[in-house]
Amino acid sequence: MTPDRDRFIAETERFRQELLAHCYRMVGSAHDAEDLVQECYLRAWRSYSGFEGRASTRSWLYRIATNVCLTALKPRPIRVLPSGLAGPSDRPPTPVPPGEVSWLEPLPDAWIATDDPAAVAVERESVRLALIAGLQHLPARQRAILILREVLAFSAAETAEILDTTTAAVKSGLQRARARLDELEPEPEALLEPTDPRARALLDGYIAAFEHSDARLLEQVLRADATLEATPFREWQSGRATCIHTLDTYVLGAPGDWRMIATAANGHPAAAVYHRAPDGTLRADGAVVLTPTPTGIAHVIKFHDPALPATFGHPPHLTP
Incomplete structure (x- = not known):
């Protein structure tokens, strides 16, 4: 293993789990998220020699991962739950023909486990199924803006850098994303943690x-x-x-x-x-x-x- 490879792993590997959670929020599929993180690290390694620390390693990786997700989302239908298709019914359940709908998938908590109690709480809150289902209905770039700003706490300037856009566009996109998510998400419930x-x-x-x-x-x-x-x-x-x-x-x-x-x-x-x-x-x-x-x-x-x-x-x- 070359010294550069050793240094790359040392600098980037600690972000793998949070990048997996990020890709999952973007695409709504645990298996797709795994593949996208692999693609992110492949692209990061290929461009590592030119990175030169011009940004933090974390924001550099998030830029790559977010753009990998945005590219992947272009030809794909959004992932939904049955409640995203129509209102409740008392009719017998009938399966949707294969390929007609892309379904949301669950994410094992073990995939994003961490030893930091504060980080555990944040990760759990930010991958709740109700939130993930709502995010899928946002346009992809609005989805990315909302996740980067409100889940990952990047500044407007950092988000603009990651998405190669302007701070004004980020602020406008965030406002629209919040308004749309408020329409889609029910009032937050008092939830019990899985460990309760x-x-x-x-x-x-x-x-x-x-x-x-x-x-x-x-x-x-x-x-x-x-x-x-x-x-x-x-x-x-x-x-x-x-x-x-x-x-x-x-x-x-x-x-x-x-x-x-x-x-x-x-x-x-x-x-x-x-x-x-x-x-x-x-x-x-x-x-x-x-x-x-x-x-x-x-x-x-x-x-x-x-x-x-x-x-x-x-x-x-x-x-x-």
Whole structure:
């Protein structure tokens, strides 16, 4: 390994996790974010000899990463949740044909873990699913401006430098982005952190309801105004009674059909999900992310993607 390579790694590697979170906020996909961070470091290495410290290493990397994301976003549709397509429904859930919609993906908390308690709080708050879903509806450059200014606390001048624009354009873009996000985001809720024992109790109750196929247990953990949505289904439900009816009628099945492993994603309690196949094998099915509040679970979002448990470090199937 050359001295330049050693110096490059020493100067840049400590920013990898926060750049991953940044790319995730921009594109709404953990796997895409991984690829974009790799591209960022490849471009950074190629231009490292000409860097010469004209800016801080951090802002230099954010300039590269942001522009990598903006380039990647140009040909892509925005990623959404079912609630971003239409209002709630009491109809049976029907899957959207493959390729018709790009779905938002969860981000494992472990991917952006840090030993700094203050940084943990900031990271969790800035990757909440409600925020990420709202950000995807902003024009890409407005999204970048809002993230750089309000999440990462770059100054207007630094943001202008990163985006190769003017300070006036940054201030105008931020104002428009704030106004649009206010239209999209509901009033902030009082959320429980994933490490709060009350949040873990709600997650455990939700898992128990599935593993025992007992809809009554859902009544104990869901709020009266809870919502339920799942990719790749267009329909989503609002209200505890409607959510429980949907789960009991179409999802719960028999005791032992489901197994869930507790984890955390997007600053929320979550679980890797396995479903029993006809041959009896418990196969990876996806992940579920809960929004816990002091009065119960406010939102349930199930991401149906058999690759997701591996993203959280779990195997493709479990021993019964």
